[in-house]
Amino acid sequence: NAGVTQTPKFQVLKTGQSMTLQCAQDMNHNSMYWYRQDPGMGLRLIYYSASEGTTDKGEVPNGYNVSRLNKREFSLRLESAAPSQTSVYFCASSDQQPQHFGDGTRLSIL
Amino acid sequence: QKEVEQDPGPLSVPEGAIVSLNCTYSNSAFQYFMWYRQYSRKGPELLMYTYSSGNKEDGRFTAQVDKSSKYISLFIRDSQPSDSATYLCAFVGGGGKLIFGQGTELSVKP
Numbered sequence: 747n748a749g750v751t752q753t754p755k756f757q758v759l760k761t762g763q764s765m766t767l768q769c770a771q772d773m774n775h776n777s778m779y780w781y782r783q784d785p786g787m788g789l790r791l792i793y794y795s796a797s798e799g800t801t802d803k804g805e806v807p808n809g810y811n812v813s814r815l816n817k818r819e820f821s822l823r824l825e826s827a828a829p830s831q832t833s834v835y836f837c838a839s840s841d842q843q844p845q846h847f848g849d850g851t852r853l854s855i856l
Numbered sequence: 857q858k859e860v861e862q863d864p865g866p867l868s869v870p871e872g873a874i875v876s877l878n879c880t881y882s883n884s885a886f887q888y889f890m891w892y893r894q895y896s897r898k899g900p901e902l903l904m905y906t907y908s909s910g911n912k913e914d915g916r917f918t919a920q921v922d923k924s925s926k927y928i929s930l931f932i933r934d935s936q937p938s939d940s941a942t943y944l945c946a947f948v949g950g951g952g953k954l955i956f957g958q959g960t961e962l963s964v965k966p
Contacts, residue, residue, distance in 0.1 A: 750899070777952065779953075786864065786958055787958060788860075788862070788944060788956040788957055788958040788959055789900070789944070789954075789956040790956075791953055791954070794951075794953065796951065796952075802951075804953070836899055836900070838899075840952070842952065843888060843890070843905065843948060843952065844890065844902040844905060845902075845954060847899030847900050847901070848899050849897070849898050849899045850897075850898075850899055
């Protein structure tokens with residue numbers, strides 16, 4: 747019973763490099779979300795997709811793009827990574843509430 | 857003023873203690889109130905979910921909501937070392953998006 751699967755689990759990038767974080771869910775949920783978690787800041791919504799074919803900005807979308815590839819998969823792309831994007835990234839999915847989370851991607855930008 | 861304020865901790869208690877975790881919020885439109893638990897290097901998982909003022913009990917956990925004061929609490933009775941985690945309050949905002957508190961790190965010492 748996988749739930750929400752995120753890849754990779756860890757990544758180190760250099761400033762200016764690009765990277766795509768992958769997320770897949772096997773619960774047939776319509777909605778998917780990308781958050782970042784920083785110390786003392788809780789989880790902040792980057793982008794979300796209410797249904798297949800739609801995406802919307804969250805609280806902190808600058809520097810990111812997303813693709814809802816199909817109902818199962820929702821990817822997050824950093825086109826030109828910056829040190830301020832060092833964080834732990836979580837993907838979640840839901841139908842209504844609650845949201846179900848993956849175990850995160852720990853990303854460091856040097 | 858932040859939309860959600862959570863006692864930052866960290867909190868360290870002896871095994872068997874009663875723990876109180878608290879959040880205040882400013883948006884009176886919030887109707888659904890949640891507590892998520894997050895173990896180290898894992899994603900958040902839903903612990904308690906309520907939508908009305910008053911208390912909701914689940915085993916050793918009690919969620920309390922006071923809508924008039926815009927205040928929610930999570931009480932843990934007979935705390936165990938396995939309760940050591942970060943606890944996040946969360947509120948359902950517009951479009952089903954979650955607004956999270958900053959998180960309180962709890963350590964229960966044997």
